[in-house]
């Protein structure tokens with residue numbers, strides 16, 4: 001406290017976040033039907049900051065990874081769906097049931113949402129385990145409040161999405177037959193929500209889209225989203241390199257002539273991608289990173305106090321051969337985050 005320290009930081013653009021939520025609301029027809037996915041520190045944006053903004057916008061339902069995340073934000077929402085944790089009774093928490101065994105170990109009175117595997121084959125009970133699951137849920141005294149599935153290829157041009165949707169129709173029918181009718185039904189992630197023209201379920205579970213990235217191929221109607229996160233690094237030191245002096249580990253960058261460079265306080269220890277020094281990343285201000293990325297530092301040809309390193313994770317992901325999701329979730333929780 002009191003000491004001015006240089007540090008990397010992340011800004012969260014509230015206006016862009018609200019713009020993205022509005023775009024989703026146009027698809028669902030109401031804010032009440034949007035469940036915002038805040039797992040993994042809100043995709044690296046900062047769980048509490050994003051939860052507070054979502055709540056300000058009027059979001060009532062959220063999705064998180066585990067109870068540890070849920071506990072930090074529970075007071076802001078009507079329901080918090082926990083994707084993977086031990087199932088206990090609670091007034092706000094609801095739990096995804098991923099296997100039949102989850103039902104057996106669940107605490108009586110707990111709110112649960114049955115996840116059914118309609119084709120992704122990752123989590124959820126098999127479609128032919130439905131009868132057994134529904135019977136066990138009743139016997140165990142669980143409160144079934146939701147039925148859900150997850151799509152494997154909503155972002156892929158092709159018909160697989162529709163095949164999974166058809167499977168899910170049969171699942172919904174089955175639940176109705178059992179007389180469970182106060183059950184919310186949800187299947188759509190961001191890609192399905194942006195892609196599909198008709199929406200007749202109770203909720204969507206949107207993650208990447210609310211953070212500003214539309215990952216659909218461009219053949220689909222383009223919904224314009226705006227990146228919410230920007231990543232900045234602060235200057236630590238400046239020096240003049242003479243011609244042919246080399247920078248950083250292994251000296252991978254050689255100055256072609258005299259130049260002034262500075263070190264900035266961001267590295268792979270902060271969740272920034274190390275990449276390949278022969279194919280340097282260009283920052284948001286179009287400066288190439290010079291030489292190797294260190295654990296806590298990068299070098300750039302600048303003397304500015306602060307540089308914007310990334311303001312579009314999709315663009316950065318393309319450079320590094322990965323996806324926007326990975327670029328943003330990797331960002332360390334220790335980086336300061338603030339709303340602009």
Ligand SMILES: *Cc1c(COP(=O)(O)O)cnc(C)c1O
Pocket residue numbers: 037039083150188189190191205206207208209
């Ligand atoms: C992560 C996740 C989502 C959100 O996916 P996006 O592609 O980010 O919209 C939705 N549902 C489940 C079950 C998830 O695990």
